[in-house]
Amino acid sequence: MTTPIILASKSPFRAALLKNAGITFLAEAAEIDERAVEAALHDTGAAPEDIALVLAEAKALNVGGHHPDALVIGCDQTLSLDDEIFHKPADMEAARRHLLKLSGKTHNLNSAVVLVRGEETIWRHVGVARMTMRTLEPAFIGRHLASVGDIALSSVGAYQVEGEGLQLFEEIDGDYFTIVGLPMLPLLAELRKLGAIDG
Template sequence: MSRLEIVLASSSKIRRDIISNYDVDVIFYNPEINEEQLKQDNLNLNPRSLAALLAKSKALSLADKFSEKFIIGCDQICIFNGKIMSKPLNEDKAISNLKKLSGNTHNLFGAYCVTKGNEIIIEHQIECEMEMRNLTDSEIEEYVALDKPLESCGAYKFEANGFKLFKSVIGSLEAINGLPFADLKELIDAKI
């Protein structure tokens, strides 16, 4: 039996690291969508539906280039008090986001879409529950300086030092980090 051939439609380093731990042939390729425009065009969607649309759009954006391979599109959002907490992009916003999350529970929602031959064959969602410890302002500032989580939804890098910020988590490490590939591989294997 030949090895599974996957295209990961993502620029995320942690997602690339996760899938590299598996015995699959993988091509890393940035999705060819304007994510910000898609978000603006779909303001009417609830956060979970928007994440699912983005995952689908990312996978389908590469369907013509890689029509014979399984393409995985992903999107993960941080939901706090029913709203999406966007990537902070700067240190002040990261500190502000972490102050809001401190002592509270939020959810990481991951949407995953697998296509082959321009056809959607799998749509999968996983939600993780994350309870953050009560953090002091200095703990937050030191953490942001250490991990620089400016491109991370929730303003933390769980895979680096972010895990130390939490009191409890419900969800697999892969799902928290944005690519539950063990689950997806099982679903793909069932389609072969």
């Protein structure tokens, strides 16, 4: 009998990546307070990649506690510009401020993925994409956000490179899956190694 796979997320983007790769899975959102978990790390000097890993692991362990026989995929993504970590913008004004800050600079998308079985973490990985945004005029940012609408509020950077957000960039160093928020190639390799998918 094959081990059930559960994605500890309701993200349609991450679910689509797994589905497109032919993975049979269930999706169940974790019930954790992400900001509280992050706040506990605030004074520890944790790097943005470490914060993404801790959040991904917390999500996977939360869902894994309800499904001890399943293999649970936890994932999280942080966006870091120098020492600042960005969160999903609360509204369009926050999205505008995000894009103004990122304009003309290179930021990192840190995408963590963790595998948990029951209460045991069996694998961790962080993929990093370096994203260089072109210099954006404030008027263009306003027009861009009006065009894409509320979808800008669904990601930490207030953009989607799989859509019109691609127009914001000058250079991207990293794979598509890491940018969307689930480093698929290392995940698939680990699932094959564990015998969870056909190798």
